[in-house]
Amino acid sequence: MNTIPELLDSIALVTQAQAGTVVVTGSHGGNSAAQFVLALDSKPFAVMFNDAGGGKDDAGRVALGLLQAVGIVAVTYAHTSARIGDAEDGWHHGVVSAVNSIAQEHGLHEGQHVSHAVSQLLTLRGC
Numbered sequence: 001m002n003t004i005p006e007l008l009d010s011i012a013l014v015t016q017a018q019a020g021t022v023v024v025t026g027s028h029g030g031n032s033a034a035q036f037v038l039a040l041d042s043k044p045f046a047v048m049f050n051d052a053g054g055g056k057d058d059a060g061r062v063a064l065g066l067l068q069a070v071g072i073v074a075v076t077y078a079h080t081s082a083r084i085g086d087a088e089d090g091w092h093h094g095v096v097s098a099v100n101s102i103a104q105e106h107g108l109h110e111g112q113h114v115s116h117a118v119s120q121l122l123t124l125r126g127c
Helices: 031-038 056-068 087-093 101-105 114-125
Strands: 006-008 022-028 046-050 073-077 096-099
Touching: 006 087, 022 031, 022 087, 022 114, 031 056, 046 056, 046 114, 056 073, 056 096, 073 101, 073 114, 087 114, 096 101
Parallel strands: 006 022, 022 046, 046 073
Antiparallel strands: 073 096
């Protein structure tokens, strides 16, 4: 069983090759980041972003709702738990700070380690 997610330091690197996968990115979870995923014809199953501290009007988590609207599991992890721009650090040290409703339906929750959330999703996908 493959327990390693797709690690992308920047969500700008996401391509059709990540279709159906679990992606951990070092990018913030803002609107501009979500647009890279939304532009794909074939989208990842799940994407995990750094929350970048939330930002004004919770801008660092906007991707959660945008990806929810197209059926993608979306999660942010705390900027205090992992470096922004470093997907591997997010995977190994990230702590979930917010999830969309689809992620909740898959048993993901705030306070969970990203590595555990990834394992849950990959197990559900039969990877």
